[in-house]
Amino acid sequence: MTAYPLNMTDDLNRVITFDAAPQRIVSLSPSNTEIIYGLGLGDRLVGVDAYSNYPGQAMSLPKMGGMINVSIWDVVAAKPDLVLVGPFTPNDTVANLAAAGIDVYSTHPDNISDTLRAVREIASICGVPDRGTQLADRMKQDVEEAAKKTSGLNASQVPTVLMIITLGNQSYVADRDGYMGDLISRAGGRNVATGPQMNRTEIVKANPDIIIVPMTDWTMATFDSLKYGREPWVQNLTAVKTGRVYPVGYDVVGRPGPRIGYAVTIMTRAIHPELFC
Known part of the structure; x- marks a missing residue:
């Protein structure tokens, strides 16, 4: 009490x-x-x-x-x-x-x-x-149970990841020091965000292997632009060229609450689908 x-x-x-x-x-x-x-x-x-x-x-x-x-x-x-x-x-x-x-x-x-x-x-x-x-x-x-999936990975098996929330001249991304950045690390990814916002030049320089978009009504346009290369400047990004732009549920990965184990699993499925075959 x-x-x-x-x-x-x-x-x-x-x-x-x-x-x-x-x-x-x-x-x-x-x-x-x-x-x-x-x-x-x-x-x-x-x-x-x-x-x-x-x-x-x-x-x-x-x-x-x-x-x-x-x-x-x-x-x-x-x-x-x-x-x-x-x-x-x-x-x-x-x-x-x-x-x-x-x-x-x-x-x-x-x-x-x-x-x-x-x-x-x-x-x-x-x-x-x-x-x-x-x-x-x-x-x-x-x-801890969800993170076991990636516990045996070596450095060469950890892809670079960028979670983009909104796309623009200044894009909002999942910072390394934030909650969703923590999820990326535990899911076996290396977050290449340089802060909570990145401009186009910074994103092109980071050139992530995988881009993740947390999906909700107001992020659908961001996912569409990245998934299908609607904007010329994203078309040469490795994740876009290789088709590794993945949606995840914002309601799960964006809420620091009781479902965090599920959130890690969702992120792991996006970053390492080969571990679930």
Whole structure:
């Protein structure tokens, strides 16, 4: 059991004091929604963001706007005693909710270890630390089991990989130091991203063996451009010429939550399909 009052420091470096276990929770991040359900606390959710679609029960909950364009009024009207936010929630939204007297806790996992920490922290806040330990341990085991597929690879068998989220003059990519970059490494790829954004010259210079596109409504154009070489400057990329531009589900690989073992498996299938023959 959690001892209250409980002081916790979130990923915005804010110290929040919780006087009791929250019973009415709003999640404005799909990954945090999945964590709440993974902890067996779905009955405490009174609202979620518009992108929280897993597990299926989340789709029937009241929607509080998007992760960025949050409806402050709807959140306040839900009378939550905890709002969980993620990296896309604007700081002014966090400040406005806190000013309304609501406890707001922010998680920004940059890798799998951070994700396991976030699970344990949310569980402690909610008064179920043992469940947090159990869920984090299971998630860690899932990742380790999934990573066994690539554990025997030597350096020559590790292809260069670039995950491109949006394509443009400045393309958004999965940074080496980010969560999805961690997935690439554990799936047996060498991430050639030079930062969270890369220009055309940098992408051409990196010339990855494999390009991965996390698929959602707003990345379909990126996948189409790369898969079929719609733009002249991508046509000479090795991944494009060899047909190694692969889609993966953004809802899985883009959410640092209970499905991280599955996320590693999906990435491994894209990078090393030969291991699944």
